[in-house]
Amino acid sequence: xxxxxxxxxxxxWLLLPSVGVGGAGPPPIQxxxxxxxxxxxxxxxxxxxxxxxxxxxxxxxVIGGAGLDVDFSLESPQGVLLVSESRKADGVHxxxxxxxxxxxxxxxxxxxxxxxxxxxxxxxFDSLQDDEEVEGWAEAVEPEEMLDVKMxxxxxxxxxxxxxxxxxIQTLTLLRAFEARDRNLQEGNxxxxxxxxxxxxxxxLLVAVLQVCTLKRFFQDKRPVPT
Numbered sequence: 001x002x003x004x005x006x007x008x009x010x011x012x013w014l015l016l017p018s019v020g021v022g023g024a025g026p027p028p029i030q031x032x033x034x035x036x037x038x039x040x041x042x043x044x045x046x047x048x049x050x051x052x053x054x055x056x057x058x059x060x061x062v063i064g065g066a067g068l069d070v071d072f073s074l075e076s077p078q079g080v081l082l083v084s085e086s087r088k089a090d091g092v093h094x095x096x097x098x099x100x101x102x103x104x105x106x107x108x109x110x111x112x113x114x115x116x117x118x119x120x121x122x123x124x125f126d127s128l129q130d131d132e133e134v135e136g137w138a139e140a141v142e143p144e145e146m147l148d149v150k151m152x153x154x155x156x157x158x159x160x161x162x163x164x165x166x167x168x169i170q171t172l173t174l175l176r177a178f179e180a181r182d183r184n185l186q187e188g189n190x191x192x193x194x195x196x197x198x199x200x201x202x203x204x205l206l207v208a209v210l211q212v213c214t215l216k217r218f219f220q221d222k223r224p225v226p227t
Contacts (some may be wrong), residue, residue, distance in 0.1 A: 031122070031124050032123045033122040033173055034046075034122075035118065035120045036118075036119055037118055037119075038065075038109045038116060038118075039116050040112045040119045041112065041113055042109055042110065043106060043107070044106070045105065045107075046106075048097075048123055049098055049101070050099070050126075052098065052100040053097045053098070054126060055094065055097070055126035056093070056095040056103065056123065056125055057094045057095075057125070058083075058092070058094075058095075058099050058122075059119065059121065059122045059124070059174065060119060060122075061086075061119070061121070062117050062118070062120075063092040063118050063119070063178075063180045063181035064180070064184040065115045065116055067087075067089040067221075068089045069088060069089050069112070070087075070088065070107050070108065071085065071086050071087065071108035071109070071110075072088060072106070072107055073085070073104075073106070074093060074105055074106075075100055075102070075103065075106075076095075077099050077194075079081055082095060089112070105121070107121075113172070118180075124170060137218070138162065167195065201206055
């Protein structure tokens with residue numbers, strides 16, 4: 001119970017933004033990723049705050065457990081069901097534009113009575129706030145201070161670089177998730193191979209002992225003992 005509470009607290013700390021100090025304004029929404037263990041027959045939900053008129057991309061993947069599947073649902077702050085999937089190994093969903101409030105993400109493993117699942121998911125925000133900050137910075141610069149450099153070209157290059165870097169980070173994160181899933185599969189296969197190999201060795205030893213005992217019976221001297 002303590003481990004589950006700690007995992008839930010860690011998830012909320014990672015996903016939910018920190019509470020700001022009065023007068024400091026709303027804190028920026030940051031991307032987040034989390035890996036957790038979903039017990040058999042259980043359902044676990046997470047809440048993520050989102051600003052208005054932004055883009056929210058949700059990616060999840062089951063990287064451990066029998067079947068590598070889970071039920072997934074996504075609800076808006078108004079309680080509208082946006083996404084509902086059953087027995088999926090992974091998925092990518094985008095909400096655009098977002099509503100201001102808390103989105104609800106649920107992972108359901110109630111269909112499994114034995115196997116627990118290891119689930120990885122990531123939340124990616126694409127807000128217009130960064131573009132507004134760039135625009136404000138460009139307006140604060142006087143034309144004579146630009147030194148004949150085209151600000152539009154600079155902004156376009158910076159924005160392109162930012163998008164590519166974000167996509168690279170997302171790709172690396174997904175590759176780590178794929179690597180973790182493949183490693184879990186290989187470790188599971190190795191355990192099964194070792195178990196059945198030990199069973200086969202035990203059977204061979206048992207058969208060898210039985211054969212030796214049978215041969216000894218055949219060659220035993222059964223002549224009557226003289227009195």
